[in-house]
Amino acid sequence: MFDDRYDSDPIAAMRPRRGPVQRQQVVLARGLVIEHSESEWCGAVVGAREGLVQLEDGRGKVRSFPIGDGFLIDGRPVALVMPKRAPQRKITASGSIAAPQQRARVAMPSRIFVEGRHDAELVEQVWGDDLRVEGVVVEPLHGADDLVGALREFGPGPGRKVGVLLDHLVPGSKESRIADEARRAFAPYVIVLGHPYVDVWQAVRPQALGIDAWPVVPKGRPWKEGVLAALGRPHATQADVADGWRWILGHVRSYADLEPSLLGRVEQLIDEVTALD
Numbered sequence: 485m486f487d488d489r490y491d492s493d494p495i496a497a498m499r500p501r502r503g504p505v506q507r508q509q510v511v512l513a514r515g516l517v518i519e520h521s522e523s524e525w526c527g528a529v530v531g532a533r534e535g536l537v538q539l540e541d542g543r544g545k546v547r548s549f550p551i552g553d554g555f556l557i558d559g560r561p562v563a564l565v566m567p568k569r570a571p572q573r574k575i576t577a578s579g580s581i582a583a584p585q586q587r588a589r590v591a592m593p594s595r596i597f598v599e600g601r602h603d604a605e606l607v608e609q610v611w612g613d614d615l616r617v618e619g620v621v622v623e624p625l626h627g628a629d630d631l632v633g634a635l636r637e638f639g640p641g642p643g644r645k646v647g648v649l650l651d652h653l654v655p656g657s658k659e660s661r662i663a664d665e666a667r668r669a670f671a672p673y674v675i676v677l678g679h680p681y682v683d684v685w686q687a688v689r690p691q692a693l694g695i696d697a698w699p700v701v702p703k704g705r706p707w708k709e710g711v712l713a714a715l716g717r718p719h720a721t722q723a724d725v726a727d728g729w730r731w732i733l734g735h736v737r738s739y740a741d742l743e744p745s746l747l748g749r750v751e752q753l754i755d756e757v758t759a760l761d
Contacts, residue, residue, distance in 0.1 A: 516557075520549050535740065594629060601626065635674060663678065675753065685729070687746035692735045711728075
């Protein structure tokens with residue numbers, strides 16, 4: 485006789501089962517409550533553009549997530565699906581359905597401020613159609629150091645909101661201190677968001693340029709010139725840098741060529757400055 489306690493592997497029962505996780509497909513609908521599995525952000529669907537879903541939590545905060553991320557409903561994994569759209573509709577570079585041909589709206593009082601010209605050109609490349617329909621103007625700050633001064637000159641207030649997009653908005657950075665000062669001075673009429681990259685160039689997915697990753701530039705060397713040098717492109721003059729940016733921008737066809745960390749922030753800023761008071 486053998487003791488079958490020793491015939492089985494007790495560790496095997498503890499190992500995770502292999503194989504793909506079956507995810508039920510769920511069509512997006514306003515009010516549907518879902519949880520983003522990675523960040524554990526839970527909220528109701530308040531909007532969706534092609535490729536992104538916007539979730540509002542119980543405190544009224546809204547965040548955007550790529551639809552292809554992992555999501556849960558009642559603890560079960562689901563795959564989100566955009567509602568079927570009528571055929572023959574034009575999609576803008578941001579993934580929105582293009583509005584019927586019409587004149588751009590007169591610019592509304594609210595604004596979106598970005599750090600520099602390259603940021604403004606990238607936003608225009610992807611969200612230009614949406615911004616013209618909404619009547620939102622994007623203005624470059626030419627540097628974030630005097631953000632508070634620029635806001636004071638603009639005069640945010642009821643009906644005059646400002647959304648600000650900053651580069652390198654990470655804890656402990658100069659930009660994070662500037663953002664905190666602006667929020668304290670002009671809340672609730674100013675919202676400051678940002679992406680984690682040193683420069684907006686990095687918000688372009690490297691795969692869109694045919695490379696695996698952005699080059700690492702040694703400390704002390706100008707970042708843009710260092711990137712262009714590593715990519716084998718001219719980099720000695722400002723004209724070379726401008727040509728390098730035009731080459732990068734030329735590879736951006738739609739939202740799919742940008743990192744989600746920039747996509748969500750710009751979408752949120754557009755929603756914030758166009759929301760009614």
